[in-house]
Amino acid sequence: MDNTKTDLTGSPSNSDFNSKEKGPKIHNWVDFEKGSVDRKIFSDENIYQTELKKIFARGWNFMCHESQIVEPGSYFTNYIGEDHVIVVRDKNLQVQVLINSCPHRGNTVCRAEQGQTRSFFCSYHGWNFSLDGKLIGLPGQDEFYRGGLDKEKWGLSKAPHVDIYKGFVFASLDPDAISLEDFLGWVGRLGLDQVAEQGDIEVVDGIQKNVIQCNWKLAVDNLFDWYHGNVSHGSAMKLGLLTEEFVAPMSQMVILGExxxxxGGPGISQKEQQRLIEKYQHVDTASNRKKPKNANSWRGEKSAKDALGPVGIRCKGHPNIFPNLWVSTGGTQLCLRLPKGPTTTELWWFTFVEKSMAPEVKKKVIQGAIHFFGPSGMLEQDDGENWSHSTNATKGFASSRRPLNFKMGLGLDEIVVDDSGQSSIETVVNEHAQRWTYKSWQEWMKAESWSELIKNHSSEPKGKI
Ligand code: FES
Ligand SMILES: [Fe+2]
Incomplete structure (x- = not known):
């Protein structure tokens, strides 16, 4: 790194993002028109390093929910790419995102995953930092530094952008990043609304975490995948734990955003919507599974429709907030697919409940969350093994020469724009959302700056796709 271009006193500077000095030659790894993806992108170290800069550091990353950091001094630690960060409510109730690395020798200044503190004290030599990252004390300022250390310059680095959408805290390390609202667009907002609009929600204490030996993009790819259920989860189906209607519904809906x-996933056709309204007087857009009484139920069809729009209310698929935040079906969980090297991913599951739920109802929601996902859940035990094998087969001489096949539904569907302006594809099982994710990924990787990304990214597609 060229230190002359780097602001050593704080957050990353514009030159960190706009330099063209490093990174792999950007090839057309993704062919959107043909539906093929080069396997190299799932294990190449140089590509991975470029992702950390151009996708994770540049983009907006989910940090936590406001309910996790209510009081001054309450904090939650997370990652932006591989940068460990502390998300903390400061004394003025502002949310700060601090890089968890002491400017002295780089030690972490916070070892806990969450908690409450008055300051962050480095366990190596004792530098002490305020909740907004300022260096407020250190041993030997007079005796050893002899007054020569300018404390103003040696605070913790910070994310230059922190913003909150309906309680969800996001941060970007790029000073040039567009606003969170613009980044999310209507599709990202719709995904988060599926959770946020269910009531006065809070995160259940304790984030479920597990590591899978796979590339993070394969874990993202799978959340749109309604092709694998019957096969990958076949054993759970044989035991009667899952039904075909649940893992592989025929009626599918896809929404693609900037x-x-x-x-991507199940959708309710307008005809089916009418039937549900006649039968139940409402459409439970979040899930058609039976839920515990009062569990995160929509407060009536009117409020759901107001919040999600006429197309959004019929959409029951899985949103992915680019690059790696999955809103799981039913809107009770969020999952981060955190990169830990090109072939390792850590999954973090956040479970939400309504604050007013009775304790026994909360317990049922939590039991359901543990049952399906996380280290003890039945779904990703099956999925994770497949992703690991897929990742391994991107490294071999012969296997890596063969691009992966993303052709399902290619050129066979139509994007329809509703009177409200919301657009969607209504079809059968398909790979539109995956193709769109990889196409967008390539645009992020090609752009050298936010201004290039703004200029060159694909706008929302229309027509035949
Ligand atoms: S590494 Fe933190 S005080 Fe030395
Ligand atoms: Fe699965």
Missing amino acids: YGHAI
Whole structure:
């Protein structure tokens, strides 16, 4: 790194993002028109390093929910790419995102995953930092530094952009980043609304975490995948734990948004919507599974429709907030697919409940969350093994020469724009959302700056796709 271009006193500077000095030659790894993806992108170290800069550091990353950091001094630690960060409510109730690395020798200044503190004290030599990252004390300022250390210059680095959408805290390390609202667009917002609009929600204490030996993009790819259920989860189906209607519904809906956001999965056709309204007087858009009484139920069809729009209310698929935040079906969980090297991904599951739920109802929601996902859940035990094998087969001499096949539904569907302006594809099982995610990923990787990305990214597609 060229230190003359780097602001050593704080957050990353514009020159960190706009330099063209490093990174792999950007090839057309993704062929959107043909539906093929080069396997190299799932294990190449140089490509991975470029992702950390151009996708994770540049983009908006989900940090936590406001309910996790209510009081001054309450904090939650997370990652932006591989940068460990502390998300903390400061004394003025502002949310700060601090890089968890002491400017002295780089030690972490916070080892806990979450908690409450008055300051961040480095366990190596004792530098002490305020909740907004300022260096407020250190041993030997007079005796050893002899007054020569300018404390103003040696605070913790910070994310230059922190913003909150309906309680969800996001941060970007790029000073040139567009606003969170613009980044999310209507598709990203719709995905988060599926959780946020269900009531006065909070995160259940304790984030479920597990590591899978796979590339993070294969874990993202799978959340749109309604092709694998019957096969990958076949053993759970044989035991009667899952039904075909649940893992592989025929009626599918896809919504594609700017900057790589997408929603893919089951959808309710207008005809089916009418039937549900006649039968139940409402459409439970979030899930057609039976839920515990009062569990995160929509407060009536009117409020759901107001919040999600006429197309959004019929969409029951999985949103992915680009690059790696999955809103799981039913809107009770969010999952981050955190990169830990080109062939390792850590999954973090956040479970939400309504604050007013009875304790026994909360317990049922939590039991359901544990049952399906996380280290003890039945779904990703099956999925994770497949992703690991897929990742391994991107490294071999012969296997890596063969691009992966993303041709399902290619050129066979139509994007229809509703009177409200919301657009969607209504079809059968398909790979539109995956293709869109990889296409967008390539646009992020090719752009050398936010201004280039703004200029060159694909706008929302229309017509035949
Ligand atoms: S590494 Fe933090 S005080 Fe030395
Ligand atoms: Fe699965």
